[in-house]
Amino acid sequence: xxxxxxxxxxxxxxxxxxxxxxxxxxxxxxxxxxxxxxxxxxxxxxxxxxxxxxxxxxxxxxxxxxxxxxxxxxxxxxxxxxxxxxxxxxxxxxxxxxxxxxxxxxxxxxxx
Amino acid sequence: xxxxxxxxxxxxxxxxxxxxxxxxxxxxxxxxxxxxxxxxxxxxxxxxxxxxxxxxxxxxxxxxxxxxxxxxxxxxxxxxxxxxxxxxxxxxxxxxxxxxxxxxxxxxxxxxx
Numbered sequence: 001x002x003x004x005x006x007x008x009x010x011x012x013x014x015x016x017x018x019x020x021x022x023x024x025x026x027x028x029x030x031x032x033x034x035x036x037x038x039x040x041x042x043x044x045x046x047x048x049x050x051x052x053x054x055x056x057x058x059x060x061x062x063x064x065x066x067x068x069x070x071x072x073x074x075x076x077x078x079x080x081x082x083x084x085x086x087x088x089x090x091x092x093x094x095x096x097x098x099x100x101x102x103x104x105x106x107x108x109x110x111x112x
Numbered sequence: 113x114x115x116x117x118x119x120x121x122x123x124x125x126x127x128x129x130x131x132x133x134x135x136x137x138x139x140x141x142x143x144x145x146x147x148x149x150x151x152x153x154x155x156x157x158x159x160x161x162x163x164x165x166x167x168x169x170x171x172x173x174x175x176x177x178x179x180x181x182x183x184x185x186x187x188x189x190x191x192x193x194x195x196x197x198x199x200x201x202x203x204x205x206x207x208x209x210x211x212x213x214x215x216x217x218x219x220x221x222x223x224x225x
Contacts, residue, residue, distance in 0.1 A: 032211040043202065043216040044155065089154050093210040098143065098167050100210040102154035 002027040004092050006103030013080050014111050021106045023090035024072040030092040033066060033073045034100070039086045047088075048075070080110045114139060118203050118217035126225055127193060133220045135186040135203030143209055144186045146178060147202040149219070155202055161186060162209070193224045 003026040013019050031052035036044040050057045050064045057064050066073040090103040116137045125131050142163050147155035159178040160168035177189040186203055203217040
């Protein structure tokens with residue numbers, strides 16, 4: 001089955017700096033890669049996703065890049081703000097698959 | 113309506129009790145999921161229903177019993193749980209499969225005493 005590894009497990013940045021979280025996956029058939037943000041005591045919420053026919057996707061301060069050959073994808077957050085502090089999970093799924101495999105999570109702390 | 117709802121928000125139960133968790137969505141999604149989440153860990157998949165049929169059971173103990181009465185509802189029946197089953201139980205739904213955005217409910221915080 002799929003295995004998704006995520007690094008780092010914790011990340012502390014100063015407000016205004018950029019943050020990068022990296023994930024690798026094992027199943028070459030995976031082609032959907034979402035990122036979820038989970039604030040303390042809240043539900044996970046999708047912040048951005050990318051499919052394997054695209055190398056990069058951007059939404060305001062958030063971007064995701066995908067390298068299919070190397071089987072890794074990354075989340076980039078620019079101009080970080082204190083409200084970006086949360087746990088971020090990457091995940092991977094096959095096309096029409098019923099299972100989403102999550103990475104172990106990254107706790108991002110943005111210091112004002 | 114782009115929301116998944118879950119009841120109850122909190123549940124405390126003894127090891128001999130029987131209780132049920134409920135999940136509802138009205139987005140027309142045909143895939144629904146139960147996850148278990150321990151503190152500081154990612155959601156761990158338990159069950160997947162696709163078009164109201166159980167398609168994945170991730171080797172979950174039989175003390176957890178899922179049910180999908182219709183396309184909008186998902187239940188998780190609990191019986192004879194153990195203290196290690198204490199966790200946040202999340203329901204989610206997606207359009208057709210896991211290759212679409214999953215919308216999560218707020219979860220039920222379960223404590224087994």
